[in-house]
Amino acid sequence: MQDKTSPWSKWRNVxxxxxxxxxxxxxxxxxNLEEVPASVARSLAIFQLGxxxxxxxxxxxRHSGLDGIDADYAEAMRLFVDEEHRHAELLxxxxxxxxxxxxxxxxxARLFVFARRLMGLRLKxxxxxxxxxxxxxxxxxxxxxxxxxxxxxxxxxxxxxxxMHLGFHCAFFRTQTxxxxxxxxFRAAWRVTTFAAALVVMLDHRHAIRDxxxxxxxxxxxxxxxxxxxxxxxLDDEDATFNASYAFSPSAAPASACDGxxxxxxxxxxxxxTCP
Ligand SMILES: [Fe+2]
Ligand SMILES: [Fe+2]
Numbered sequence: 001m002q003d004k005t006s007p008w009s010k011w012r013n014v015x016x017x018x019x020x021x022x023x024x025x026x027x028x029x030x031x032n033l034e035e036v037p038a039s040v041a042r043s044l045a046i047f048q049l050g051x052x053x054x055x056x057x058x059x060x061x062r063h064s065g066l067d068g069i070d071a072d073y074a075e076a077m078r079l080f081v082d083e084e085h086r087h088a089e090l091l092x093x094x095x096x097x098x099x100x101x102x103x104x105x106x107x108x109a110r111l112f113v114f115a116r117r118l119m120g121l122r123l124k125x126x127x128x129x130x131x132x133x134x135x136x137x138x139x140x141x142x143x144x145x146x147x148x149x150x151x152x153x154x155x156x157x158x159x160x161x162x163x164m165h166l167g168f169h170c171a172f173f174r175t176q177t178x179x180x181x182x183x184x185x186f187r188a189a190w191r192v193t194t195f196a197a198a199l200v201v202m203l204d205h206r207h208a209i210r211d212x213x214x215x216x217x218x219x220x221x222x223x224x225x226x227x228x229x230x231x232x233x234x235l236d237d238e239d240a241t242f243n244a245s246y247a248f249s250p251s252a253a254p255a256s257a258c259d260g261x262x263x264x265x266x267x268x269x270x271x272x273x274t275c276p
Contacts, residue, residue, distance in 0.1 A: 041100025068175025
């Protein structure tokens with residue numbers, strides 16, 4: 001029977017409702033997509049590979065024994081991994097419609113996997129949180145440079161999910177940073193990890209960033225702004241963690257996510273692409 005008192009039951013319910021969304025369908029070929037540089041398809045193929053992994057963390061959560069997590073958290077994590085795999089399917093549609101090819105290996109994807117396996121659950125979730133920050137910023141920026149097409153709505157759906165994931169992982173770290181010493185360690189680890197991740201992702205995706213006409217400084221500034229926001233959600237803001245996913249998008253209310261419809265159907269919102 002579901003534990004009504006678990007702080008993770010609401011997350012489990014949100015993930016469960018979103019898992020009912022229909023499977024992604026193939027995107028239409030659109031003439032204006034022919035002008036999208038080939039580097040964008042390759043860039044999305046790298047993200048597609050990154051979204052495909054993460055299966056081992058579910059078993060690790062079940063056996064971790066960390067304070068503050070329970071069976072509801074484990075189930076929410078399982079559903080979270082499923083949602084990331086859905087992103088992999090959505091991005092595969094994007095890569096195909098852009099005429100690109102899916103890949104099986106990439107050095108930044110391997111680096112993220114290596115970092116996740118390096119230590120225990122906390123570091124794994126830290127790497128996942130970093131990936132959420134990178135994903136939110138990158139998918140938003142990329143989408144804002146595409147011509148009008150179905151792919152923009154699809155990327156907006158992924159961004160909406162990543163916002164919720166960011167809130168989910170911040171909620172986890174709130175349970176793991178109850179003392180000043182732990183807060184200090186989190187802050188230091190988070191800043192180093194997010195800085196390193198932004199650097200390697202920017203390096204690996206530099207051709208797409210350049211070809212889309214995105215100023216490197218703007219991309220970097222956005223990553224750092226979301227990184228600082230995540231840090232505040234963990235260490236400062238007592239009540240905002242659960243709603244973190246909706247902090248940047250007035251059109252996406254928690255209720256719409258709970259019934260599993262709003263996120264998938266929300267139109268692309270350009271205003272959501274501004275820095276907080
Ligand atoms: Fe994702
Ligand atoms: Fe995510």
